[in-house]
Amino acid sequence: MNKLVKGSIAAAAGIALLLGGAGTFALWNANTEVAAASVTSGTLALTPSGTGTWTDITNGRNAAISDVSQFKIVPGNKLRFTQTMKIDASGNDLVADLTYSAASITGSLKNVAVTTMGVSSAAGSSALPAGVTADTATAGSFVVRPVAAGSTTAVVTFVVELPQATDGAASMNGTLDLSKLTFTLKQRAIA
């Protein structure tokens, strides 16, 4: 084998070695740990407390309904469902919308009955819970912001009304299925 070939082989071998030696051509680097402390995330939770109750509030009444499945609603009736809930909300920039899912309501009376959601700090009170304000842009919706305690108790009401002018053919022997009525709490994107 001549020198030229030997030199080529040696160079190739050298190149192969260099390629195999990963750190041989690495640029300088240095690293060190910085104690920047830990970051924790906030919370957002909505939890029912106890069993909800029904009340007949037609024309100013305040009559408890023991079994709403036995109550036959007619045009002019107004019934109220009341459910206490715990709202957990924490986060420096947390703003969330409290509302209900219209899709969770089914039945032939869905497009006939008028439904309204309300929130208060206690049953029978008109005051809003701590951290909760009415949404001025969307009627019947509420805005939740964190409070110092991290959680607040809200009495959520859901009123069902069959307007007096309701057409009989469309509303007789109908149903409004609220067995899966769902309330939602969704964070708003940080502005």
Next chain:
Amino acid sequence: MSRHGTTQRRHRAEPVRGARGLGGLVRPLWSATGIVVIGLLAIVATAGGTYALFGTSATTSASVVTSGSAGVAVTSVSALDVAKLGPGRSVSGTFTVRNTGTVPLALRLTGTAPTSTDAAVVGELRATAAVLRSGTACTITTAGTSARASSLDTGSSWTTLPAGQSLTGCLVLTLDSDAPATVQSKSALVGFVLAGTQVAP
């Protein structure tokens, strides 16, 4: 090229002839790496929940609300013996009304406009409608809401019938005492409508 010189150039991390060839090989590795990193970021950005805002929901068992119904049925209409009708004479008959719905109904009885062929006859008839109380009979002297048969209107407060209940109504027809002879042996269709309206809760 000496072996010593090659070593020196390697320490200075300057590309030498051989290394230049390697440098050509190193650059695509960076580029490739960069692309991979970007790709990973892109995948993460589109992977749904990683960047979702906080959200929660609570389902309550608020039960099913059902609506009632309103219905009225008129049955057992007794035949009026109109053959006995003469000027100043009356005939009476009864009918049964049943509330077949689930709500109390306010009942109203109204007369219907006669057809042109019998308007003259109906125009000589007077009708009296009354709700029979228990133990009373329907006779030609029974008092009640009275008017020309075709324009009879008891008003919406005539009576209220609870759900599932029935009542007996009395109808008296009287031919005017001054009815002309031209209405003799004439027939006319005398119609009435009974309407039930839900009593507001």
